[in-house]
Amino acid sequence: MSESSNHPSARPIPVLEVFGPTIQGEGMAIGRKTMFVRTAGCDYRCSWCDSKFTWDGSAKDEIRMLSADEIVTELFSIGGDTFDHVTISGGNPLLLPQIALLTQRLHEKNIRIAVETQGSRWQDWLVRIDEVTLSPKPPSSGMETDFEALDDIVSRLREASGRRDLCIKIVIFDEDDLTYARGVHKRYPDIPFILQTGNPQVSHESDDHVASLLNRYEWLIGRLSEFADLKDARALPQLHTLVWGNKRGV
Numbered sequence: 054m055s056e057s058s059n060h061p062s063a064r065p066i067p068v069l070e071v072f073g074p075t076i077q078g079e080g081m082a083i084g085r086k087t088m089f090v091r092t093a094g095c096d097y098r099c100s101w102c103d104s105k106f107t108w109d110g111s112a113k114d115e116i117r118m119l120s121a122d123e124i125v126t127e128l129f130s131i132g133g134d135t136f137d138h139v140t141i142s143g144g145n146p147l148l149l150p151q152i153a154l155l156t157q158r159l160h161e162k163n164i165r166i167a168v169e170t171q172g173s174r175w176q177d178w179l180v181r182i183d184e185v186t187l188s189p190k191p192p193s194s195g196m197e198t199d200f201e202a203l204d205d206i207v208s209r210l211r212e213a214s215g216r217r218d219l220c221i222k223i224v225i226f227d228e229d230d231l232t233y234a235r236g237v238h239k240r241y242p243d244i245p246f247i248l249q250t251g252n253p254q255v256s257h258e259s260d261d262h263v264a265s266l267l268n269r270y271e272w273l274i275g276r277l278s279e280f281a282d283l284k285d286a287r288a289l290p291q292l293h294t295l296v297w298g299n300k301r302g303v
């Protein structure tokens with residue numbers, strides 16, 4: 054691939070956060086030590102998004118346009134020799150073709166790469182990601198899933214050579230979300246499937262935040278236990294939110 058300065062993969066990447074080491078707080082790799090790179094910009098506007106600052110303009114002054122090499126340098130200056138895993142989230146990282154070069158640079162350093170995306174957009178670099186989490190959005194988000202786009206992403210990943218982990222993770226707030234999630238699991242029955250507790254309080258902190266999240270998690274476990282079509286599903290909380298609440302950069 055050409056790396057000349059006008060090639061898309063050489064463009065700088067809009068970055069809002071580089072942090073870690075911390076734990077992956079969600080999904081299949083929950084608890085796994087990782088660094089995070091959070092990109093700016095999203096094609097969705099989820100009502101309950103816990104990272105609205107990536108797209109609502111409130112953090113626009115904090116966006117840095119960084120090259121792949123600058124991001125790698127920053128990851129190692131913060132994380133030193135303590136990590137071997139980087140999670141790229143956002144916003145939607147799949148808006149950015151130039152992440153191709155970042156994945157190349159990280160793999161050259163034997164770093165394992167995970168990506169979080171809602172599954173609305175494709176980039177060719179996705180086939181080189183070691184752990185892909187697709188998180189299509191249920192009705193409570195106010196977004197509508199483009200199942201053609203999601204089908205296309207799933208089939209391209211299935212056809213691509215090489216080993217990678219793939220899972221589907223759906224945030225659940227209510228019964229309509231559960232109905233939606235069951236439909237998604239039925240559509241892709243062979244993809245590991247996770248129901249994630251929704252955090253309804255993303256803008257401020259209250260004394261009973263953890264207790265109320267645990268109540269929601271208990272409700273989700275109860276509902277999961279009842280469905281014959283969810284025998285192989287998992288229910289998980291956001292572990293980082295239980296530990297740190299809505300704090301950024303953890």
Ligand SMILES: C[S@@+](CC[C@H](N)C(=O)[O-])C[C@H]1O[C@@H](n2cnc3c(N)ncnc32)[C@H](O)[C@@H]1O
Pocket residue numbers: 095101102103104142143144145146169170171172187188222224249250251252253255291
């Ligand atoms: C902030 S998003 C960024 C990546 C990508 N845009 C996506 O939605 O998958 C990362 C993960 O956080 C989840 N998330 C966002 N807001 C949440 C909330 N209020 N409660 C629980 N999970 C949430 C998303 O569903 C997604 O799985």
Ligand SMILES: Nc1nc2[nH]cc(C(=O)O)c2c(=O)[nH]1
Pocket residue numbers: 075076077078079104142143169293303
């Ligand atoms: N610790 C931690 N785990 C996470 N897993 C997914 C996150 C995200 O915002 O994409 C996230 C995050 O922001 N922090």
Ligand code: SF4
Pocket residue numbers: 095096097098099102103104105107143144145171
């Ligand atoms: S898709 Fe992800 S980043 Fe975008 S608004 Fe929804 S939760 Fe937030």
Ligand SMILES: [Mg+2]
Pocket residue numbers: 103104
């Ligand atoms: Mg988060």
